[in-house]
Amino acid sequence: MDPAEVEFLAEKENISIVPNFALEQIYMIGGDLGPFNPGLPTSVPLWMACSLKQRQKCRIVAPEWMDVEKLSDKKQEEVDSKFFTPMPSRHYLEVSQLLLQCATDDIPRADEVKTLIKDIWDVRMAKLRSSIDIFVKSDATHAKLNHLTLMEINTVRPFLTSALNLLHDLRSNLTAGGFASQD
Amino acid sequence: MAEVDMFHEEGGDEEDVVMTAAEVLEKLEEAWLNEKFSPELLEGRMDLVDCMLDQLAAMENNLRMARKGDLKISLHRMEVDRIRFIVSSYLRLRLEKVEKYTSHVLEKEEQKKDNEEPLMSDAERQFARKFLECKKNHFGALALKHMPPNMQSAEKELAGVAPKLNSYVFLRVNENTANVLIEEDTVDTGEEIIDLEKGDQHILRYKPIASLVNSGAVSLI
Secondary structure, three states: OOHHHHHHHHOOOEEEEEEOOOEOOEEEOOEEEOOEOOOOOEEEEHHHHHHHHHOOOEEEOOOOOOOHHHHHHHHHHHHHOOOOOOOOOOOHHHHHHHHHHHOHHHOOOHHHHHHHHHHHHHHHHHHHHHHHHHHHHOOOOOEEOOOOOHHHHHHHHHHHHHHHHHHHHHHHHHHHOOOOOOO | OHHHHHHHHHHHHHHOOOOOHHHHHHHHHHHHHHHHHOOOOOOOOHHHHHHHHHHHHHHHHHHHHOOOOOHHHHHHHHHHHHHHHHHHHHHHHHHHHHHHOHHHHHHHHHHOOOOOOOOOOHHHHHHHHHHHHHHHHHHHHHOHHHOOHHHOOOHHHHHOOOOOOOOEEEEEEOOOEEEEEEEOOOOOOOOEEEEEOOOOEEEEEHHHHHHHHHHOOEEEO
């Protein structure tokens, strides 16, 4: 899958904004939104929040987890744990990337947030690479990947699936004692 | 006879679950992702596609009549574009598979019983037949007719490729499913059975869980 498509999926996540315009409730296909009143926070999908922000129609309220203290704790937890820890958002990387791009001024200590997110991503990717190494070497036929986010899965997808497909072919060659039939 | 038919229709209606547009959209997104990652052609969810296209057409109609330059309009337009992307990507993915596995999908469709959900929509089926025919004619005109008569059949080549059902896929579990056999009993390895718990994510071969994808118990990611 194209990373842009993962981002597309992430843009569905809801986020809180404080609009500076007034608009009655709008009936979208994906559900009703609003009403919008100046100064009153309301929840909209991320794609809409970014678009409104770009037109200077609103202020974005940073998600609760996008906070330097919380993220440092999360990073420490991730470093200490042998396994993947649950992330505060299923699309933490994409959401923070989008928000840092279009609403830097709405995120307190944006630079530090950016670095922390990057650190967490790096820690998790290193962990992912070493678990893949163990997984492939262990000859296992399946694996559980709880708490991995879609972007992380997507990064290793091309390599991991094709490697496992090949391994499977080789294994069935062994057991079938000859030409592996492909159904 | 007419009475029986009517009765049957009524029964069918009761099974139809009323869904809001938002729920249809969610289902369609799921079908889109499943289709994206499954190695084979899945049952087409044309009901969802048609429903969403109706919604889009209605919305676009409203938008045409609305005042230009309204903030609301641009938001609606953005949503329409997003949904249109999903619908067209879904249909394109399916056509891609139909082109790749033409003979295979047609064969599979024929094996389906009348009471089962069809694999393809009427338009897709027509496309598949036409595509196969064109390919056959093209092969014939280009090369086969210049071959010695005993080598003019190309059935085997036209049968083309079958989807690799043993490919690995990533999936998320939607409903608890116990005792899923994921590895057949063979000489060297014993059989492997796992329980799928709601919310878990796995990487597995597609074949053992194919039926679970169709039933919606798991989603491919």
